[in-house]
Amino acid sequence: MPETKPQTYTVFAGSRRVATGSLTDVALAAKAAIEQMPEITTLVFDDATGTVIDLDLRGSAAAIAARYAALTVAEETAFSTRGRGRPKLGVIAREVTLLPRHWDWLAAQPGGASQALRRLVDEARHADGGRTERRRMQEAAYRFMAAVAGDLPGFEMAARALFAADQPQFSAIVATWPQDISGYAQKLAWGEPAAAAAS
Numbered sequence: 001m002p003e004t005k006p007q008t009y010t011v012f013a014g015s016r017r018v019a020t021g022s023l024t025d026v027a028l029a030a031k032a033a034i035e036q037m038p039e040i041t042t043l044v045f046d047d048a049t050g051t052v053i054d055l056d057l058r059g060s061a062a063a064i065a066a067r068y069a070a071l072t073v074a075e076e077t078a079f080s081t082r083g084r085g086r087p088k089l090g091v092i093a094r095e096v097t098l099l100p101r102h103w104d105w106l107a108a109q110p111g112g113a114s115q116a117l118r119r120l121v122d123e124a125r126h127a128d129g130g131r132t133e134r135r136r137m138q139e140a141a142y143r144f145m146a147a148v149a150g151d152l153p154g155f156e157m158a159a160r161a162l163f164a165a166d167q168p169q170f171s172a173i174v175a176t177w178p179q180d181i182s183g184y185a186q187k188l189a190w191g192e193p194a195a196a197a198a199s
Helices: 023-036 061-080 100-107 112-128 131-148 155-163 167-174 179-190
Strands: 009-013 016-021 042-046
Touching: 009 023, 009 179, 016 023, 016 179, 023 042, 023 061, 042 131, 100 112, 112 131, 131 155, 131 179, 155 167, 167 179
Parallel strands: none
Antiparallel strands: 009 016, 009 042
8 A cells, every 4th residue: 555645735925936845844934934025925735635724823933843843743643543443554434324235235245344345445446547636636726726826817718728637728828827836736737846946
């Protein structure tokens, strides 16, 4: 089973990408950007979803670093010390609601209900052909674009090209946008590396 990649975030100050990294990294970068350029809107994005996230940037850099380092450690500890299941495989217990006939069928499967459900999900993921991941990437890119590029020329055309999976058209439109916005939008939409953050 492949290891889960660590969650990353990206900070933008206006149209400039300031930093990408862990919550601690981006919280410190966002704090510095706000102090250096208070007139510029600073936003932090979840790299997996394109969603703007709110961070608690009160206090000194040391206090912020401690706050988010403690949060990261707490999340990792909670994941690694879960009781049931097989934690090393990342098993997470959640509730599934099924009709009695579904439970009866699952109970009759070799390996029991859990193994049968995992097998069914894996088969569906394989048959999906990447459509779910494609949709997730499109939605993440759109969220980011709506937050920072809604007033940029060609936004609506870029959104149409994004959801039509027309990468050449999308790339041509966003190429006219500020470099960091264009690079990050392409990374979210197509998985291509974004341009390096300015130092």
